[in-house]
Amino acid sequence: xxxxxxxxxxxxxxxxxxxxxxxxxxxxxxxxxxxxxxxxxxxxxxxxxxxxxxxxxxxxxxxxxxxxxxxxxxxxxxxxxxxxxxxxxxxxxxxxxxxxxxxxxxxxxxxxxxxxxxxxxxxxxxxxxxxxxxxxxxxxxxxxxxxx
Numbered sequence: 209x210x211x212x213x214x215x216x217x218x219x220x221x222x223x224x225x226x227x228x229x230x231x232x233x234x235x236x237x238x239x240x241x242x243x244x245x246x247x248x249x250x251x252x253x254x255x256x257x258x259x260x261x262x263x264x265x266x267x268x269x270x271x272x273x274x275x276x277x278x279x280x281x282x283x284x285x286x287x288x289x290x291x292x293x294x295x296x297x298x299x300x301x302x303x304x305x306x307x308x309x310x311x312x313x314x315x316x317x318x319x320x321x322x323x324x325x326x327x328x329x330x331x332x333x334x335x336x337x338x339x340x341x342x343x344x345x346x347x348x349x350x351x352x353x354x355x356x
Contacts, residue, residue, distance in 0.1 A: 234258040235271050239278065249278035 238257035242249050251265050254275055265271050 231258070231260045231264055232268065232271065235260055235265060235268075239274065243278070248282050249275060251275055251279075 235254055235258040238254045239249060241257060242253055247253060251262055254260075254271075255262055255265060265275065
């Protein structure tokens, strides 16, 4: 009985080995086909093309390494920002900041002019009130400052 069992075990092992070899060949053929079609090489694409499982691809170190290398080659390498692009971005940012500061400055100057005009008006009203009540008005020693 052990001879029959051994024979069956050997037959099953040989069948499993043949099946594994067939799947390996199918996976390699799938990789070549994907390369010819210039499609991205991924585990999912190879699995779909070859009709094998992800587990099969991941468990075979040669196939796994090859797929990972091809997948890495297909990914675009990010290029560092060129100095001109960085400089133009900096120029745009600084220009925007200067524009904002100029606008803010104009608003502040206008607010100060309005406040000065109001103060001059109040001063004139107070002088007139003082003159009406009969007080003496000292001559102003400062002159009016015009717009900048």
